[in-house]
Amino acid sequence: MASKEFPLEPVTVPLVDTPNRKIRTAIPAPESVDTLRRMRACEPRSMGGQPPVLWDRAEGVHVHDAWGNQWLDFSSGVLVANSGHGRREIVEAINEAAGRLYHAYCFPTALRLELEEAIAAFAPAPLNKVFLLTTGSEATEACLKLARTRGMALGGPEKSVFVTFTHAFHGRTMGAQLAGGIPGLKGWLGDCCPRFVNVPFPDGFRQTDVSFAVFEESLRAQGVDPARVCGVMTETFQGCNATLLPQAYAKALRDWCDTHGSLLIFDEVQAGFGRTGRAFGFEHLGVVPDLAACGKGISGGMPLSAVLGPEALMNLYGPGEMTSTHSANPVCAAAALANLRLIRSEGLMENAAALDPVLREGSARIAQASGGRIARHDSVGLVASLQWTEPGTTTPDPERAWEMINRSVQRGVMLFAPVGVGGGAVKICPPLVIDEAALREGLEVLETIAAELA
Numbered sequence: 413m414a415s416k417e418f419p420l421e422p423v424t425v426p427l428v429d430t431p432n433r434k435i436r437t438a439i440p441a442p443e444s445v446d447t448l449r450r451m452r453a454c455e456p457r458s459m460g461g462q463p464p465v466l467w468d469r470a471e472g473v474h475v476h477d478a479w480g481n482q483w484l485d486f487s488s489g490v491l492v493a494n495s496g497h498g499r500r501e502i503v504e505a506i507n508e509a510a511g512r513l514y515h516a517y518c519f520p521t522a523l524r525l526e527l528e529e530a531i532a533a534f535a536p537a538p539l540n541k542v543f544l545l546t547t548g549s550e551a552t553e554a555c556l557k558l559a560r561t562r563g564m565a566l567g568g569p570e571k572s573v574f575v576t577f578t579h580a581f582h583g584r585t586m587g588a589q590l591a592g593g594i595p596g597l598k599g600w601l602g603d604c605c606p607r608f609v610n611v612p613f614p615d616g617f618r619q620t621d622v623s624f625a626v627f628e629e630s631l632r633a634q635g636v637d638p639a640r641v642c643g644v645m646t647e648t649f650q651g652c653n654a655t656l657l658p659q660a661y662a663k664a665l666r667d668w669c670d671t672h673g674s675l676l677i678f679d680e681v682q683a684g685f686g687r688t689g690r691a692f693g694f695e696h697l698g699v700v701p702d703l704a705a706c707g708k709g710i711s712g713g714m715p716l717s718a719v720l721g722p723e724a725l726m727n728l729y730g731p732g733e734m735t736s737t738h739s740a741n742p743v744c745a746a747a748a749l750a751n752l753r754l755i756r757s758e759g760l761m762e763n764a765a766a767l768d769p770v771l772r773e774g775s776a777r778i779a780q781a782s783g784g785r786i787a788r789h790d791s792v793g794l795v796a797s798l799q800w801t802e803p804g805t806t807t808p809d810p811e812r813a814w815e816m817i818n819r820s821v822q823r824g825v826m827l828f829a830p831v832g833v834g835g836g837a838v839k840i841c842p843p844l845v846i847d848e849a850a851l852r853e854g855l856e857v858l859e860t861i862a863a864e865l866a
C-alpha cells in the first residue's frame with residue numbers, strides 16, 4: 413500500500429534521449445510543481461501517492477508531460493491501457509458514440525448488445541451472460557450479491573459465509589473491502605458482517621504450504637461449516653503482486669465448491685482481456701469459475717466493468733432489480749468494443765504470451781541484480797512483480813520499492829507507486845502493444861536501479 417507522497421522539489425537528473433524515453437527537465441518538471449501543489453491542497457491525501465508527473469497526453473506505450481519529457485509506460489495506467497494509449501480507433505468510437513447518444517440508462521441500445529456479445533465471445537461456456545457496470549468494485553460486489561442471494565435461497569440465512577484470501581484486493585467499496593484480505597484497509601469497517609472469512613493465499617512465499625489442505629484447515633480453525641459457504645472469491649493472480657493461484661489448488665478449490673454447493677468466483681479485474689497472455693487468468697488454472705468479475709483492461713480506459721456468468725445465476729434478479737444508472741453508458745461501451753476489437757485484430761493476447769519469457773527472464777535478472785533483496789519475483793504474460801524485502805526475510809522493504817520507482821521515473825520509465833504486502837512490491841505491466849526492444853530497454857533500466865539499491 414502506498415502511504416508516502418513523492419516530494420515536489422525538482423531534482424536535477426541526467427538527461428535521457430532514446431526513442432522510448434526522453435528526460436529533458438528536472439523531475440518533477442519545475443513548471444508542473446505549482447499544479448501538483450494545488451492538487452495536493454484541493455484533494456484528499458489518498459489521491460496523492462503516484463509519481464509527480466503531470467500526464468499531458470499518451471500514445472501507444474508512451475506517456476508525455478507538457479515540457480518535452482516522455483516516459484516508457486510500464487504501468488498501463490494501473491493495468492488498464494491494454495491496447496495502448498490514445499488509440500485512434502477508440503477515440504473515433506468515443507466521438508461517434510458521443511455525437512449520437514451519450515446516455516441511455518438501461519433503455520436498450522444496439523451498442524450494448526454488440527459489446528455484450530463481444531465480451532461473451534472471449535469467455536467459455538457457461539459464462540454466456542454479461543452484466544455491465546462501471547467499476548471493478550461494483551463487479552466484485554455484484555458477484556458477492558449473487559453468491560449470497562443464491563446461497564440463502566438454497567440453504568437459508570446461514571448459507572451466507574463468503575470466503576476470500578489474505579492479501580486479496582477486490583476494490584474499495586464496503587462489500588469489496590469486507591471481502592478483501594488486506595487488514596490495513598479494513599479498520600473503518602469495524603466488526604460488522606462477520607460472515608466474511610479470509611484464508612491464506614497459497615503464494616509459496618509467505619504461505620509456503622500451497623496444498624489445499626490449508627484451505628480446509630483454515631476454515632475449520634475459524635469454525636466455518638463448509639455447508640454455510642455461499643461463495644469463494646479469489647483473483648486468478650493476486651493483484652498485490654503477480655502470483656497465480658497454483659493449478660492443483662485451483663482444481664481442488666473447484667471440486668470443494670461443487671461438493672459444498674458454493675460458488676467459485678474469479679476476480680479478473682486485473683487479469684482479464686489479455687494481460688496474462690490469455691483472455692482470462694483462469695485459463696492458466698485449468699478451471700472455469702461460476703462467476704467472473706472484469707474491469708480495467710476490458711475497456712482500454714473508459715469506466716466500464718462486467719460480470720460474466722451462466723443464465724441460472726445471472727437471472728436470479730427480475731427485470732429492473734439488478735441495474736446501475738451508468739450500465740453500458742454508450743460512450744464507454746463504444747470504447748470497450750473498439751478496445752476488444754483491437755485486442756483481437758492486433759493479436760495482443762498473443763503478443764503478451766510471446767513476450768512472457770522476456771519479462772520473466774528480465775524480472776529474474778533484476779532480482780539477481782538486487783543481491784537477494786528482491787526475494788520474490790513473479791511474472792505471467794505482461795505483468796510482473798518484484799517484492800523488495802529485508803535481507804533473508806519475507807519482511808517487506810517499502811523504502812527500496814519506493815526508491816526503485818522514484819529512480820525509474822527520473823530515468824523515463826513510468827511505474828505506479830508500490831503495492832502489495834507492506835508496500836514492498838513494484839509492478840511491471842506495460843500496454844500489451846509493447847514490442848520486445850522497448851520491453852528490454854525498460855527492464856535494463858530497472859536492472860541498473862536494482863543493482864544500485866542492492
Ligand SMILES: Cc1ncc(COP(=O)(O)O)c(C=O)c1O
Pocket residue numbers: 546547548549550552581582583584647651679680681682707708
Ligand atoms: C483485482 C482487483 N479487483 C477489483 C479492483 C477494483 O476495481 P476498481 O478500482 O475499478 O473499482 C481492482 C482495482 O485495482 C483490482 O485490482
